[in-house]
Amino acid sequence: MVKKWLLFSFIVALLVLSACGNDKASKKDSGSSDDTITVWAMGEEGKLLKQLTEKFEKENEGIKVDVQAIPWDSAHDKLLTAVASGNGPDILQLGTTWVPEFAEAGALLDLTEYMEEHPEFAPENYFDGAAEIMQFDDQIVGIPWYVDTRVLYYRTDLLAEVGYDKAPETWEELQDAAKKLADRGEDQYGLDIDQNDQITPFIFAWQNGYDANLKENKLNFDTPEFIGAMEYYTSFFKEGSSQVEQGEDIIQAFANGKKPMFFSGPWMVNILNEQAPDAEGKWSVAVMPGKETKASSMGGATLSIFHNSENVDNALKFLSYMNETETQLEWLDISNTLPSKPESWENPKLQDDPMYSVFGEQLKESKAGLQTEQFERIAQELLSSLERVNAGGADLKAEMEQFNKTAQDLLAE
Structure with missing residues (x-):
C-alpha cells in the first residue's frame, strides 16, 4: 500500500511539472488535423462499446472513434502511466471510486467552462448519487455513463x-x-x-x-x-x-x-x-x-476527458451522444447496464419491468462512496x-x- 501511494505521489509530481511546460490553450484546442477520438474503456464494456460507435461516426461524418478495451485488472496501472507520461486517450472510462484519485492528480479535464454549450451535462440531469461522483472540488470532471446500485x-x-x-x-x-x-x-x-x-x-x-x-x-x-x-x-x-x-x-x-x-x-x-x-x-x-x-x-462508471486532449470538441460531441436517452437505452440492450439519467427511466421498458423498476426506485435513494482519493x-x-x-x-x-x-x-x- 505504502509503495503504491509513493508511486502515485511521484506521478502527481511529474504531472505538475508536465502541466507547467504545456500551453494551456493547446490542451483544449480541438483543431487538430487528427479527427480520431481515442477512448479507453474497461473490461466487457470496452468490447461492447464498439457497437455504439458506428452510429456516432455515421452521424458525425469525418470523426472516427478508436475504442481500446483494457482489462480491469491492468486498467489502474495503465491510467497511472498515462498520467505520468501525459500520453493518455481523449476519453477514459473510470469506475466511480477512481474518479477522486485521478481528479486530484489533475488528469481529468474540468468541463465547467463547457457547460453553457452543453447544458445536457448539468448535474441536475442525473440521479443525485451520480451527480456526486461527477463533481470534484467544484469541477465537473466526468459524465455519468451508466449506473448501478444494490x-x-x-x-x-x-x-x-x-x-x-x-x-x-x-x-x-x-x-x-x-x-x-x-x-x-x-x-x-x-x-x-x-x-x-x-x-x-x-x-x-x-x-x-x-x-x-x-x-x-x-x-x-x-x-x-x-x-x-x-x-x-x-x-x-x-x-x-x-x-x-x-x-x-x-x-x-x-x-x-x-x-x-x-x-x-x-x-x-x-x-x-x-x-x-x-x-x-x-x-x-x-x-x-x-x-x-x-x-x-451508487456505482457504475463515468466518461471523462483526459486533461491534455487535443481533440476536446469532438470528445464533447461523443460524450453528448453517449448521454442521449436513445443511446442510453440502446446501451442497456447491449450491456444490461442501467441508464444514468432519470429521464431515460421514463421509458416503458424500464418502468414496466418488475426487476428494472425496483432498481429505478433504489437509484433515487443511492449515495456515492466517500469522494476522496x-x-x-x-x-x-x-x-x-x-x-x-x-x-x-x-x-x-x-x-x-x-x-x-x-x-x-x-x-x-
Missing part, C-alpha cells in the same frame, strides 16, 4: 414460510427474517453478507443517518450513526444469521435455499436466470430495508477491523476507535 435479492417462497409474504422493509424486519431463516437447521443462514464487499458497511451507515464532512476533513466514524450501523452489521454474524466463513458460492446457496437473502446489483438478475434455473419464479428483488433511510450505493484504503481498513470482530471475536468499540484514528490519518496524507 438491492435485496430474496427467495419469496422461503420468506413466506417464516411469515413474510413480502420483502423485509426495515432493519428490524430484516434481522428478524434472517434469524428465523437461520433457525431452519444446520448450515442454514438468513442473509449472506460478503465480507470482502467494501460498500455494504457504508450502506448500513447511510441507512442509519451517517454522513461524512469531507470539506472539514471529518470522516465522522466516531458518531453514534456510524458505530450503530457497525453494531448492526456485526450482529448478523454474532447471531449466526450470516456465515462467517466464505462458504458455498452464493448462486448455488441461493438456489438451494441455504442463503435466501443477499445484496447485489443488476448484473445478478441475468446470472441467476442463467445459472439457477431451478429457482425461477421463487425469487424477486426489493429496495433495501432501512432505518432512517433506505439508502443504497483515499476511499479504497479507508474501506479496506474498515473491512479488516470488522473481520477481526466477526471472525476473531475482537471488541467492536476498540476496533472502531483504532479504525477512526487510522482513517483520519489516511485522509491527512
